[in-house]
Amino acid sequence: MSDVASTSPSTSPSSSASFHKADGIDSSRRTWIAITCGVGAVGGAAVAVPFVSTFAPSERARAAGAAVRVDISALQPGEKLTVEWRGKPVWIIRRTPEQLAALAKHDAQLADPKSERKPSELTPEYARNAHRSIKPELFVGVGICTHLGCSPGDKFTPGPQASLPDDWAGGFLCACHGSTFDMAGRVFKNKPAPDNLEVPPHMYVADNVLLIGEDKKA
Helix, strand or coil: CCEEECCCCCCCCCCCCCCCCCCCCCCCCCCHHHHHHCCCCCCCCCCCCCCCCCCCCCHHHHHHCCCEEEECCCCCCCCEEEEEECCEEEEEEECCHHHHHHHHHCHHHECCCCCCCCHHHHCCHHHCCCCCCCCCCEEEEECCCCCCCCCCEEECCCCCECCECCCCCCEEEECCCCEEEECCCCEECCCCCCCCCCCCCEEEEECCEEEECCCCCC
16 A cells, blocks of 8 residues: 655745755755755756655554555756655656756766666666666656765756766765765766666656556566
C-alpha cells in the first residue's frame, strides 16, 4: 500500500514547501528539509524553480519504507517537486529541452558519465542512460550528496556565478564542500563527492502519476 503525495502549490510564506527564488543555501542544509529553501536566479533574469508541497507519509509507513504515489500533472518544465521516501528527500524535476540538450555536452567533465559505479545501489537499469531517467524530461533522484550526506542546493540557472565554473550549464551545488552535479545528478570530476546522486526505484502507474519506491512494471 502506498502513501499519496499532494502536489498542490503552496504560496504561503510560512509553508515549509513554499515557492522561493534565491541563490543562497540555508544554514540548516545538513537536514534535507533545507532543500525547500530556494533556487537560483542571477542577472535579474528572475528564473525561479518552485517547489510543490507534499504530505509526509505516516510514521508507520515511513518506517516500513512504503512506496509514495505522486501526481506530477501540475509540474511544469523547469520546476522541481520534493517528496519524502524512507526518510529521504526525493526530487522530481521536469527538465526543459535546453537542460536536456546540455547533458550531452559535458561528459568529459564528469566522474561517472555513464553511471557505471555501484549500479545496483545508485542507478536502476532503466535509468542507465544519458538522462538517467525513464522519461527523458523527468528526473527522479535522491537529494542527498554522496560525500557526507548534505543536501545540494539548486543551481539551475546557467552561466558564471559564485562557486561555479563560467561554463556552468545548470545543476546542483553542495555548499558543504563544493561538490557539483549536473541536471541528471551526475557528479563532476575532482570533487569530494565520489558518486552520482542515487536514482530511487520508481515507475509510472499513469502518464502523470509516479510511484516512488517500487519499479516492478518499469
